[in-house]
Amino acid sequence: MPAPASCRRTCTVAFALLLAAVAPALLSAWLHPHAPSWSAPAAPAGTLTWQQAQALRPAALWIDARSADDFARSHVPGALSLPPADWDARILAVLEAWQPDQPVIVYCGGNDCQASHAVALRLRDELALPEIHVLAGGWPNPSAPAP
Amino acid sequence: MKPRLLFAIRLALAVILVWAGLLKVLDPAAFAQNILGFRLVSVPVAAVLALYLPWLELVLAAALLIPRWRSGALLVTALLFTAFAALWIVTGLRGIDVTCGCFGGTGSHTPAAQGFLRALLPALAAWLVLRIDHPLTAHPTALAKVPSRKTAGIAVRNTADPRSPPPH
Numbered sequence: 570m571p572a573p574a575s576c577r578r579t580c581t582v583a584f585a586l587l588l589a590a591v592a593p594a595l596l597s598a599w600l601h602p603h604a605p606s607w608s609a610p611a612a613p614a615g616t617l618t619w620q621q622a623q624a625l626r627p628a629a630l631w632i633d634a635r636s637a638d639d640f641a642r643s644h645v646p647g648a649l650s651l652p653p654a655d656w657d658a659r660i661l662a663v664l665e666a667w668q669p670d671q672p673v674i675v676y677c678g679g680n681d682c683q684a685s686h687a688v689a690l691r692l693r694d695e696l697a698l699p700e701i702h703v704l705a706g707g708w709p710n711p712s713a714p715a716p
Numbered sequence: 717m718k719p720r721l722l723f724a725i726r727l728a729l730a731v732i733l734v735w736a737g738l739l740k741v742l743d744p745a746a747f748a749q750n751i752l753g754f755r756l757v758s759v760p761v762a763a764v765l766a767l768y769l770p771w772l773e774l775v776l777a778a779a780l781l782i783p784r785w786r787s788g789a790l791l792v793t794a795l796l797f798t799a800f801a802a803l804w805i806v807t808g809l810r811g812i813d814v815t816c817g818c819f820g821g822t823g824s825h826t827p828a829a830q831g832f833l834r835a836l837l838p839a840l841a842a843w844l845v846l847r848i849d850h851p852l853t854a855h856p857t858a859l860a861k862v863p864s865r866k867t868a869g870i871a872v873r874n875t876a877d878p879r880s881p882p883p884h
């Protein structure tokens with residue numbers, strides 16, 4: 570049976586392993602095509618940051634484009650659920666809640682989620698709503714204060 | 717505990733680490749977004765973690781299977797998964813909905829309890845193997861009772877000579 574490792578040796582090896590991961594991480598930062606951003610990205614055209622959306626919040630109608638399950642778990646207070654798959658079942662409730670000239674803010678699960686853009690396009694093309702925005706970062710929003 | 721069982725646990729931990737590390741190393745930008753979802757760190761810190769953690773997991777996976785390095789690898793693995801489990805406790809208490817990204821991709825919503833269990837089990841396994849396989853690591857005070865190599869070697873040689881005084 571091999572001799573048990575000393576505490577010092579174990580810690581030395583542990584520290585060496587922690588250091589060993591630094592070099593490939595640095596190479597990734599330099600060369601990886603999907604390296605993460607080092608600063609918060611500016612909101613793409615047609616989208617609002619969380620802070621910008623707060624300025625519209627009292628007057629705006631919030632639309633949640635995620636699934637009904639995600640909506641039930643949590644959503645922006647006062648938002649209405651309108652997932653693309655349930656468009657026909659839920660659009661009437663949205664139209665009843667919408668006031669003329671009221672801005673609409675649509676969100677889904679994050680920047681990689683396309684549902685909010687799909688719902689925003691349908692609201693604009695099919696219903697001709699005048700002011701529609703998409704929330705950058707989705708919900709839960711990284712810029713929103715933790716509950 | 718049988719050596720084969722200990723090896724099986726180390727192998728299982730290595731497989732988990734390789735799987736998690738490979739998936740995240742392919743898209744660190746997505747992993748950074750998942751880290752930001754926990755609302756604990758800033759964007760630069762999330763970027764550092766997203767670049768470093770996957771490679772650490774891969775290094776640990778390899779080291780777990782190398783005898784000279786496995787004690788250190790077990791220690792870091794146990795600490796890493798313990799930190800993840802603590803993170804899930806904090807996330808659950810704050811009531812934050814997150815997408816784990818633990819195994820790559822944006823994934824779907826991860827309940828805090830599920831995330832906690834997925835971190836707790838490997839943590840317990842790593843601590844268990846570390847304690848059994850490397851008892852001096854688990855009981856550092858035992859080092860005080862173990863003579864140094866030099867004196868231990870002299871004591872062993874002297875016991876072979878009946879004329880020598882007994883070792884202390």
